[in-house]
Amino acid sequence: MIDQMSPARLAGMAIPESALNRLRTELPERVFTPGDAGYDEARAGFGLSDLPSPDVVVTATTAQDIIAAVNFARSQQLPVGVKATGHNFGFPYQGGLMINTERMQGVTIDPEQRTARVEAGVRWGAVVSAAQHYGLAPLKGSAPHVGVVGYSLFGGFGWLLRKYGAAVDSVVAAEVVTADGQLRHASTTSHPELFWALRGASGNFGVVTALQFKLYPVSEIYGGALFFPLEQGHAVLTAYSAWVKTVPDELTSAIVLARMPPLPSLPEALHGRAVITIRAAYVGHEADGARLLRPLRALKGLISDTFKLMPYTDARTISNDSVNPTPVRRSTMMLKELSRALIDTLVKVARIDATTAVKVVEIRHLGGAMTRVSAATSSFSQRYAPFLLHTVDLQLNAEQAANAAHNTRTIGAALQPYATGGVLPSWLGDGDHGVERMRAGYSDDHYRRLQVLKAHYDPTNMFRLNHNIPPARA
Ligand SMILES: Cc1cc2nc3c(=O)[nH]c(=O)nc-3n(C[C@H](O)[C@H](O)[C@H](O)COP(=O)(O)OP(=O)(O)OC[C@H]3O[C@@H](n4cnc5c(N)ncnc54)[C@H](O)[C@@H]3O)c2cc1C
Numbered sequence: 001m002i003d004q005m006s007p008a009r010l011a012g013m014a015i016p017e018s019a020l021n022r023l024r025t026e027l028p029e030r031v032f033t034p035g036d037a038g039y040d041e042a043r044a045g046f047g048l049s050d051l052p053s054p055d056v057v058v059t060a061t062t063a064q065d066i067i068a069a070v071n072f073a074r075s076q077q078l079p080v081g082v083k084a085t086g087h088n089f090g091f092p093y094q095g096g097l098m099i100n101t102e103r104m105q106g107v108t109i110d111p112e113q114r115t116a117r118v119e120a121g122v123r124w125g126a127v128v129s130a131a132q133h134y135g136l137a138p139l140k141g142s143a144p145h146v147g148v149v150g151y152s153l154f155g156g157f158g159w160l161l162r163k164y165g166a167a168v169d170s171v172v173a174a175e176v177v178t179a180d181g182q183l184r185h186a187s188t189t190s191h192p193e194l195f196w197a198l199r200g201a202s203g204n205f206g207v208v209t210a211l212q213f214k215l216y217p218v219s220e221i222y223g224g225a226l227f228f229p230l231e232q233g234h235a236v237l238t239a240y241s242a243w244v245k246t247v248p249d250e251l252t253s254a255i256v257l258a259r260m261p262p263l264p265s266l267p268e269a270l271h272g273r274a275v276i277t278i279r280a281a282y283v284g285h286e287a288d289g290a291r292l293l294r295p296l297r298a299l300k301g302l303i304s305d306t307f308k309l310m311p312y313t314d315a316r317t318i319s320n321d322s323v324n325p326t327p328v329r330r331s332t333m334m335l336k337e338l339s340r341a342l343i344d345t346l347v348k349v350a351r352i353d354a355t356t357a358v359k360v361v362e363i364r365h366l367g368g369a370m371t372r373v374s375a376a377t378s379s380f381s382q383r384y385a386p387f388l389l390h391t392v393d394l395q396l397n398a399e400q401a402a403n404a405a406h407n408t409r410t411i412g413a414a415l416q417p418y419a420t421g422g423v424l425p426s427w428l429g430d431g432d433h434g435v436e437r438m439r440a441g442y443s444d445d446h447y448r449r450l451q452v453l454k455a456h457y458d459p460t461n462m463f464r465l466n467h468n469i470p471p472a473r474a
Helices: 017-026 039-043 063-075 124-132 148-153 192-205 230-243 286-297 340-349 368-372 398-418 435-439 444-457
Strands: 056-059 080-083 097-100 107-110 115-119 171-177 183-186 207-214 220-229 251-259 274-282 308-311 328-335 359-365 387-394
Touching: 017 056, 017 063, 039 056, 039 097, 056 063, 063 080, 063 097, 063 171, 063 207, 107 124, 115 124, 124 148, 148 171, 148 192, 148 207, 171 192, 183 192, 192 207, 192 444, 220 230, 220 286, 230 251, 230 274, 230 286, 230 340, 274 286, 328 398, 340 398, 387 398
Parallel strands: 056 097, 080 097
Antiparallel strands: 107 115, 115 207, 171 183, 171 207, 220 274, 220 308, 251 274, 251 359, 328 387, 359 387
């Protein structure tokens, strides 16, 4: 496992005050060290399980600030990490320099070209609203508060996945500060190798200052969720596994076993209840979407049905993801099947009973457009698995943490026979991390090429406060 401590910290040395003062002069009110007012806000993010403790945080407002921060880190031999929203933390993050991009909020829509250009700190909600004005939609995920750059460059699986593909395939250009402090414009025609690596391996290759990506002509979707009691789990999973084989690419769905939190946005009948839920979005006419759902609506025990025609801006209501930072434990794996044997096993090991606080086991149906893009296009390697599984367990105290760790291990071990061995890097974190787990995110060929490119663009592995890919050894 890579040591996350900077060489200076390992030697017990602090960053010289004179160097910090020069940085503070260059970037007034943008530099925070432990003990400074504002340090805690600057370093904190959505994930709370492993709060990062960098030596210094730079809250960048421009690409020039990021260049200054990267040059400072190089001069002080500090490792670097990037925080936009902190949704993908949950790995040891001690020492080093954090570049916080949350002040970089520019969004520009080009309705003619059907593209958006966003600055590094932008969250999906802002792009969805801006694009909707022109009847266009980005390939956002389930939650509007997730950051565009972190989500897109590690894959990005949203409600339009099967119709329009993974977000990573929609990226047309990235502006990125590399370890040598240069701002580069990466695309298929400019620094194509860097562009290939970024699209899949993200912050391992530099700090993206802005990203440009395609938009699609979607204003409305037919979306929502069907809720059944968890006791119906086996029957609903079995019906779902047959149903997904029949649906067109216009329909993207997920099935979720969960104990529901008492959220005002959820029907009261569901508060605190253990349920199995089918979530979906259909791009097309309401009547066609309703026809596709008919076999599921006919299943026994339906408690609640929230499907309706909705503006794409309301797509967040399909999953109702928590917007509050919460300490959780996670695990993830790509599945090769949703077979009878897997369903039998999952129902046994999911362990959602009366003692469970909040827990989610979600399986997303993949496939469609992203499988029709050549694997050689980018370093993103998780195109072909038909399903993605991830689990989230609340851990507010030591007892919950121990339960969560046990449950996660149990589910992971029991489902191994059905796993491809791959992972989607953006779902790593919160107890599920490390170089070997990251390695599982890539095909052998892609990983080898990534390591060679990393040795070229970032030979000292400066960008290692992340889900890391170490450079190839000379
Ligand atoms: C509630 C929730 C819902 C989610 N829903 C989905 C979903 O529907 N589909 C899906 O595919 N994923 C989903 N995810 C996973 C999400 O895509 C990843 O956690 C993603 O990496 C978050 O990016 P961020 O910028 O918000 O987070 P951050 O933690 O700020 O960043 C994550 C990582 O991205 C990299 N990064 C961010 N900004 C930059 C930059 N400017 N330059 C270089 N590297 C950068 C860094 O390596 C950083 O460590 C979800 C996660 C959560 C917690």
